[in-house]
Structures are given as C-alpha cells and as structure tokens.
Amino acid sequence: MSTGLNDNEIISKVLNGDHQAYAGLVNRYQNYVFTLVLRMVRNREDAEEVAQDIFIKAYRSLADFRGASKFSTWLYTIVNTSCITFLRKKRLDTHSLDDDKVMEAADSQDSGFRANLVEQKSKQAMVSNAINLLNPDDAEIITLFYKAEQTLEEIARVLRIEVNTAKVRLHRARTRLKEKMETHFAAEVKDIYN
C-alpha cells in the first residue's frame, strides 16, 4: 500500500506500472469525491456509481495529470464533468444559483434528512443534513472550501470564476446554510448558540 507517499509519488508509481498503487489514491480521495458527487446527484446509489466512474476516468487519464495543480483540483474537474453528464442523462436540471426548482427539490428531501437526524442527533449530522438541503452550487462551494481544503484561489480556478466571485458565492452559501439550520433545526441551533 502507498499510504506514506504523497499524491505525485503514487501517480509516478502507477504510471510506471504499479497499478495497485492507485488504491492509495482511491482510499485517500474516496470520501472527497463521494461527498461532492452525493451533493450534486443527491442519491447514494447513483453517487457511488458516478464516484466509481470518476476514479476509473481519472485512472485512464492519469498520464494527463502534469502536477501543475493539486491532484484534488484535477480530480474535481472530472467530478464536475461526470456529474453534469450524469444529471443531463437523468434529465435533471443541472442547477443554477437561483434555480427555484432545485431549491424545491432540496426542500422536498427535508423529511428524509430530518428522519435521519433523529437517528444521529449530533452537531455534525445537523450540519451535514443542512448542507444537503442547500442547492448543489452552495453545497459544492462549501464542500470544496471546508472539506477539500481548497483555497479561494483554487476554488476560483476549478470553477472558472473570479476569486472575488468565489468569495461572494462562499459567503452567500454560508448565509443560506445558516438560514437552513435556523429554519429546519431551530432547537439544535438554539442549543449551539446558547
């Protein structure tokens, strides 16, 4: 196993014929990819299938990774295109910041997430469920900033937007997340603030 190696070292090993070394990258990034995909496709089974496809695509195109950016940044471009392709195939709206339909779809899942929350009453579960109630654009930027530990500059690069736009989008996403938490999980939020 290649757990002690950094991403570029693992990639070199894979490109030099040690295909099993790729497992190191899969283990390292499976949660990152799965979380991003789940927040876009909003179904665990579909997310798992798309995430698997992403790792296969990444493997096949590994020779194209030149190390100019972080592996996670490069991987994100595959995540994004794969999710958009999947959503198009499923004839789902591929989201926009103010898309009411997406917001309605997210709200409609509220009951399911709340039921889940009863089982795992914790702050983390609340945050996770609140993120799932956001529209995919908001959930995506929050995941990239907090979970993928991407800087605003890196986020701007992968989303092909200006740094300031990324900053504003992150700010709006957090504001909406806070509103979701206060609306849907009022009691839990009250406990946290007090």
Next chain:
Amino acid sequence: METNLHHMNHDMEERLWGYIDGTAAAAEKTVIEKLLATDAAWKEKYSELLEVNQLLQASEMEAPSMRFSKNVMEEISKYHIAPATKSYINKKIIWGLSFFFIATIVGFLIYGVGQTDWNTGESSAIADKLNKIDFSQFFNNTLVNAFMVLNIILGLFLLDAYLANKRKQYRNEA
C-alpha cells in the same frame, strides 16, 4: 427601514466572514477588532458565525460503501492508462489544418475584394488609388477557382493524413 437593517446585517456578515477566513486586509482587520471590542451586536454576530465556521470545519465527509475501493480496483484492472493527450496530438496536423482554414479565409477575402465595384459611392483617396490598379491582370475567376480547388485538395490530403494516423494509433492500441 427594514431594508436598511437587512443591508447592514448583510454587510456585517460579509466583513465578519472575511475576518474569520483571514482574507480581510490589515486595516479592515483592525477596524473589525475594534468593533468586536466595543459593539455588542458585532460581538454577538461574530460568535454566531464563528460557531457555524467551527461546525463546518468539524463536519465529516460522506463515506461510500465498504467495498467501494475494492470495486474501483477490480474495474480498473480491465483498463489501460491512456497515453497523454500531448503525445498523440500531431502538431503538424494542427498547423496544417490552421493553414488550410486561414488560406481559405484569405482566398475568400481576396475574391470578395476582387468582386467589389469601387466606382459606386463616394470616392476616396484610397478608392481612387485602388481603382488605378488593374486587378484583372493578377486576379480573375479562373485563378480564384484554381486557388480554391488547390485548397480543397490540400484539405483532403490533410484529412487523409489525419485519418491514417488515427487508424495506425488504433491498430497499435489493439
């Protein structure tokens, strides 16, 4: 009144997020620190946002099924790593195609200029000078047609070379 309050609140949150993220400029940082020390509303909002920030930082990512990694490794054993895009894009073909399209555009432009009747409309110094040039001696329909045919033939040659290259590559991979 309510709108003003909303704007103030929005502005406060935006500035506080900048402070929390560490993206605020040094002068802005000092101003916010002063506000936090003196203004209760700012202090309260800061605590709220800080709490949200900490919750987000502590939140865990979703995990796929236990078999996920194994499934991926089983799947990739069926595939090969594709050669880097750079290695199979033949620059000569790209340059050839560029030349073909540029030559076509230039050909059309020359043809267009050749067809223009410079005697209509108001005459200008440039038009007068152009009128004095006898284009017909350099340029006629036969010449343009020959030029276009040459371009088409050149284009077909390039297409053939590109397809032959692709076929060869496919055979090598197989």
